[in-house]
Amino acid sequence: MSVTMRLVHRTGYTYTGPATQSYNEARLTPLSSARQTVLHSRVDVTPTPWMEQWTDYWGTTVTSFELHEPHDELKVVAISTVTVDRHPAETAGMTWEQYADPSVRDEFEEVLRIVPRTALGPAFEEVVARVRENAPTPAVFLTDVIAAIRERLDYIAGRRTVYARCAGAWDDAQGACQDFAHLALGALRSQGIPARFVTGYVFPDRDAPVGANVTGVSHAWIQWWDGAWTAVDPSAGVVPDDFYIEVAQGRDHSDVVPLRGIFTGTPGSKMFVTVEISRLA
Numbered sequence: 083m084s085v086t087m088r089l090v091h092r093t094g095y096t097y098t099g100p101a102t103q104s105y106n107e108a109r110l111t112p113l114s115s116a117r118q119t120v121l122h123s124r125v126d127v128t129p130t131p132w133m134e135q136w137t138d139y140w141g142t143t144v145t146s147f148e149l150h151e152p153h154d155e156l157k158v159v160a161i162s163t164v165t166v167d168r169h170p171a172e173t174a175g176m177t178w179e180q181y182a183d184p185s186v187r188d189e190f191e192e193v194l195r196i197v198p199r200t201a202l203g204p205a206f207e208e209v210v211a212r213v214r215e216n217a218p219t220p221a222v223f224l225t226d227v228i229a230a231i232r233e234r235l236d237y238i239a240g241r242r243t244v245y246a247r248c249a250g251a252w253d254d255a256q257g258a259c260q261d262f263a264h265l266a267l268g269a270l271r272s273q274g275i276p277a278r279f280v281t282g283y284v285f286p287d288r289d290a291p292v293g294a295n296v297t298g299v300s301h302a303w304i305q306w307w308d309g310a311w312t313a314v315d316p317s318a319g320v321v322p323d324d325f326y327i328e329v330a331q332g333r334d335h336s337d338v339v340p341l342r343g344i345f346t347g348t349p350g351s352k353m354f355v356t357v358e359i360s361r362l363a
């Protein structure tokens with residue numbers, strides 16, 4: 083089964099007073115891969131800026147733009163049509179011994195590194211150690227550690243703030259999808275399993291009529307290396323299906339922020355975001 087969807091992501095800033103200049107990066111263009119085909123995509127910015135598109139180190143399409151005229155509001159609209167056909171990954175069922183091979187560290191060092199957002203903290207580190215002790219295979223470890231995360235944390239849907247360290251989410255027993263993903267990344271990497279952060283969208287109403295606009299959900303999940311990149315959604319406890327749209331990937335949330343920038347002018351701004359998705363076929 084494949085699913086074709088049209089998505090419209092509107093975002094930007096309203097400023098307390100006129101911004102005289104602004105410099106921004108948007109990561110809003112879906113990825114092209116063996117799992118999904120981008121049929122059409124464009125990013126429109128108002129006021130009209132100077133802009134260019136490029137691909138970052140992690141393979142994400144970035145739209146850079148800058149404005150050199152006073153503006154009270156910045157509007158960014160990304161419109162894409164994507165067909166998703168997520169065949170099961172051809173995994174190797176890697177063993178603990180295979181992950182311990184120095185060649186794995188050499189090839190995947192950047193997605194094995196513990197960065198601040200994936201630092202476990204003492205309490206979660208103890209849980210990870212217990213799960214590892216009882217896991218005969220890395221796949222069992224992944225399943226059990228995600229179960230432990232989901233048992234501990236309350237899922238706060240729609241929250242945009244992300245803990246600076248995943249240990250904070252564990253200690254507070256709550257988090258957004260990004261926090262669930264950071265905890266899973268930290269657990270996997272601590273045991274020598276390469277893992278990366280993925281962000282995108284989920285079409286939330288599988289029963290919606292074809293063509294109907296549905297309020298979409300920005301979402302985050304992970305991919306781990308098992309001879310192939312294999313996706314799992316820690317907050318939902320499922321394998322992403324054809325209703326997930328991949329947009330960006332990296333080491334953690336800081337690599338995939340949808341819109342970031344700086345501006346000069348009156349201090350103070352407020353961000354706005356809306357996402358609409360319709361199933362075309």
